[in-house]
Amino acid sequence: MSLPARVRVTCPPLPLAPALRVVAARLCPQAPLDSLNAAALAIAGGAVIGAHLLWDGGEVQFLETGWRGRGIEEALAGAVA
Secondary structure, eight states: OOOOTTEEEEOOOSSOOHHHHHHHHHHOTTSOGGGEEEEEEEEETTEEEEEEEEETTEEEEEEOGGGTTSSHHHHHHHHHO
16 A cells, blocks of 8 residues: 655654654653664654554554554554564
């Protein structure tokens, strides 16, 4: 499945840069950001619209409501797999 034209999924290096850490904490407040093994972010128009974070013993995914059901969830999960 292809992503909407202005959406891209990226896997930033860990630990997350300060600006990305702030966004990840807002989207996934329950994630232990100091213990991440992998992270994928969905970006649209320069804004982070979703995240999939993985750590030992857990993972979480969040995608803003208006972007759901367009294949972004699958792309995020695939990026950290």
